[in-house]
Amino acid sequence: xxxxxxxxxxxxxxxxxxxxxxxxxxxxxxxxxxxxxxxxxxxxxxxxxxxxxxxxxxxxxxxxxxxxxxxxxxxxxxxxxxxxxxxxxxxxxxxxxxxxxxxxxxxxxxxxxxxxxxxxxxxxxxxxxxxxxxxxxxxxxxxxxxxxxxxxxxxxxxxxxxxxxxxxxxxxxxxxxxxxxxxxxxxxxxxxxxxxxxxxxxxxxxx
Amino acid sequence: xxxxxxxxxxxxxxxxxxxxxxxxxxxxxxxxxxxxxxxxxxxxxxxxxxxxxxxxxxxxxxxxxxxxxxxxxxxxxxxxxxxxxxxxxxxxxxxxxxxxxxxxxxxxxxxxxxxxxxxxxxxxxxxxxxxxxxxxxxxxxxxxxxxxxxxxxxxxxxxxxxxxxxxxxxxxxxxxxxxxxxxxxxxxxxxxxxxxxxxxxxxxxxx
Amino acid sequence: xxxxxxxxxxxxxxxxxxxxxxxxxxxxxxxxxxxxxxxxxxxxxxxxxxxxxxxxxxxxxxxxxxxxxxxxxxxxxxxxxxxxxxxxxxxxxxxxxxxxxxxxxxxxxxxxxxxxxxxxxxxxxxxxxxxxxxxxxxxxxxxxxxxxxxxxxxxxxxxxxxxxxxxxxxxxxxxxxxxxxxxxxxxxxxxxxxxxxxxxxxxxxxx
Numbered sequence: 001x002x003x004x005x006x007x008x009x010x011x012x013x014x015x016x017x018x019x020x021x022x023x024x025x026x027x028x029x030x031x032x033x034x035x036x037x038x039x040x041x042x043x044x045x046x047x048x049x050x051x052x053x054x055x056x057x058x059x060x061x062x063x064x065x066x067x068x069x070x071x072x073x074x075x076x077x078x079x080x081x082x083x084x085x086x087x088x089x090x091x092x093x094x095x096x097x098x099x100x101x102x103x104x105x106x107x108x109x110x111x112x113x114x115x116x117x118x119x120x121x122x123x124x125x126x127x128x129x130x131x132x133x134x135x136x137x138x139x140x141x142x143x144x145x146x147x148x149x150x151x152x153x154x155x156x157x158x159x160x161x162x163x164x165x166x167x168x169x170x171x172x173x174x175x176x177x178x179x180x181x182x183x184x185x186x187x188x189x190x191x192x193x194x195x196x197x198x199x200x201x202x203x204x205x206x207x
Numbered sequence: 208x209x210x211x212x213x214x215x216x217x218x219x220x221x222x223x224x225x226x227x228x229x230x231x232x233x234x235x236x237x238x239x240x241x242x243x244x245x246x247x248x249x250x251x252x253x254x255x256x257x258x259x260x261x262x263x264x265x266x267x268x269x270x271x272x273x274x275x276x277x278x279x280x281x282x283x284x285x286x287x288x289x290x291x292x293x294x295x296x297x298x299x300x301x302x303x304x305x306x307x308x309x310x311x312x313x314x315x316x317x318x319x320x321x322x323x324x325x326x327x328x329x330x331x332x333x334x335x336x337x338x339x340x341x342x343x344x345x346x347x348x349x350x351x352x353x354x355x356x357x358x359x360x361x362x363x364x365x366x367x368x369x370x371x372x373x374x375x376x377x378x379x380x381x382x383x384x385x386x387x388x389x390x391x392x393x394x395x396x397x398x399x400x401x402x403x404x405x406x407x408x409x410x411x412x413x414x
Numbered sequence: 415x416x417x418x419x420x421x422x423x424x425x426x427x428x429x430x431x432x433x434x435x436x437x438x439x440x441x442x443x444x445x446x447x448x449x450x451x452x453x454x455x456x457x458x459x460x461x462x463x464x465x466x467x468x469x470x471x472x473x474x475x476x477x478x479x480x481x482x483x484x485x486x487x488x489x490x491x492x493x494x495x496x497x498x499x500x501x502x503x504x505x506x507x508x509x510x511x512x513x514x515x516x517x518x519x520x521x522x523x524x525x526x527x528x529x530x531x532x533x534x535x536x537x538x539x540x541x542x543x544x545x546x547x548x549x550x551x552x553x554x555x556x557x558x559x560x561x562x563x564x565x566x567x568x569x570x571x572x573x574x575x576x577x578x579x580x581x582x583x584x585x586x587x588x589x590x591x592x593x594x595x596x597x598x599x600x601x602x603x604x605x606x607x608x609x610x611x612x613x614x615x616x617x618x619x620x621x
Contacts, residue, residue, distance in 0.1 A: 028565075034616035036572050037565035051470070056258070058267035060472035061534060068537040085619050120268060123275040138350075143552075145352050145559050151235075151244035158243050202241035205292055263465070265474035327475060330482040345557075352559050358442075358451035365450050409448035412499055 019103035021046035021077025042078035049135030053111050053128050057118040105188035108133040108160040109181045112167050122168040129164030155195035163188025226310035228253035228284025249285035256342030260318050260335050264325040312395035315340040315367040316388045329375040336371030362402035370395025433517035435460035435491025456492035463549030467525050467542050471532040519602035521547040522574040523595045526581050536582040543578030569609035577602025
């Protein structure tokens with residue numbers, strides 16, 4: 001059972017890693033970075049959130065550094081983005097938004113699961129899920145000296161936090177790990193997609 | 208005795224957290240961030256310094272993540288700043304400088320105490336106190352893509368470092384924890400206030 | 415034998431620390447920071463890479479914080495740079511490039527060694543070596559709100575990664591620690607110097 005749940009978390013981690021690596025690589029290419037910069041940004045975007053989570057919950061060395069296949073996956077995403085840039089750049093935006101939302105939801109759920117496993121209290125575990133989901137993109141934006149998009153742009157980190165919070169709440173009410181993770185995933189994924197389609201955003205004060 | 212000292216550190220931590228959260232929230236509102244950005248910057252400003260300290264001294268997961276009340280306190284500060292922005296923004300600068308100096312002194316002292324508890328050598332424990340005091344503000348400025356104010360502006364991190372160093376020195380000379388912490392707190396607090404009133408600043412080279 | 419190898423790593427660490435501290439201090443002086451800013455940037459540039467490595471490989475508190483002599487060395491570099499700025503600024507660029515390349519190679523090799531010691535798998539240990547070598551400069555650039563030079567500029571992090579990868583490969587083929595470290599050091603050092611002399615750079619996509 002424990003082994004099965006760990007394999008479930010592993011599968012979530014791997015899928016999200018590859019999607020985020022491509023996004024990091026594209027941001028680096030747009031910023032005019034060289035091949036190494038593209039690889040570093042793919043690495044940070046894909047694995048940064050999970051690495052920050054693992055360092056914070058006391059799980060150092062992070063899983064991304066215990067296993068050479070995680071960096072390998074991120075670098076493969078970088079290399080593919082670099083080689084097939086024209087093809088990837090020609091993809092219309094909506095499929096990328098959907099893939100990104102899937103990665104976001106996967107990371108939020110996997111991060112919350114792992115934090116709970118490490119005995120982090122529920123509210124903070126949900127925060128760790130959100131950090132896992134948006135931490136990599138935040139590191140990418142800091143390295144490109146942008147104010148992190150997640151602090152400015154529509155319902156993104158908010159969706160991650162909502163999905164993570166739902167997961168934690170459902171587990172609290174006695175639901176098993178897998179259905180709770182599924183509900184958290186779907187909540188984050190759908191909230192993100194719907195908010196893009198309907199141009200939802202959070203309130204901003206105009207001082 | 209140990210329990211009493213720990214409660215003393217806890218009380219220091221809680222007071223500083225709330226003051227810094229409001230400052231982080233105000234910076235986020237001024238930068239035009241949305242409600243989530245305001246909450247994230249309140250969280251980072253209030254708890255970032257302590258989280259960095261705990262990760263560095265080997266106390267992961269940080270106390271701010273072991274206990275849901277720390278994030279709760281930071282988010283409460285963010286929500287209050289967002290709701291009562293006009294009232295808070297109308298407060299004249301000097302009370303805010305005093306509250307900020309108190310938060311700075313509290314964090315420098317509490318951070319140094321905790322580093323000493325974790326067997327960090329005295330000079331480095333004083334550095335960890337300064338990191339606790341100014342680390343959150345540094346993270347806030349990096350996320351807003353400003354050069355951190357603590358690296359440029361008058362006697363701020365310097366006051367934290369001076370208070371932390373005095374605490375360490377007095378403990379070294381055999382003073383008990385509480386009076387040493389009190390002296391360190393007052394040194395940091397007064398140095399900060401006096402330097403603002405008298406426009407003190409550190410030397411700058413003009414190349 | 416173990417003690418001897420540790421002393422070898424220690425000697426590598428100390429030499430690199432001082433060179434990088436001076437570079438961090440000069441960057442801070444050029445950016446118009448005050449004396450405290452100069453000390454903070456010297457500290458971050460000199461010790462940031464090693465601190466990030468130690469936190470990531472699970473070696474917290476980092477060696478730079480267990481021993482007051484590391485921060486002391488960084489602050490001495492900062493103070494000397496501040497006092498003798500005119501003399502140091504008058505040094506022609508090539509000696510600085512050579513010293514910097516030596517620091518880069520020393521840190522890449524020492525960082526990889528330590529990661530291997532902490533049972534990080536070979537590919538990831540080489541990454542940790544590169545992080546040790548360029549992490550401090552990256553933190554410096556982020557604090558100065560520049561896109562990190564290592565992501566944009568010629569063969570720098572690439573040289574660190576190449577030296578670290580060679581070390582790991584040679585150990586894998588059964589070479590002892592010292593000759594492998596020497597080969598990794600020379601590969602990084604020479605690749606960096608040659609790439610500066612011949613204006614080598616990595617490919618960049620122009621979207």
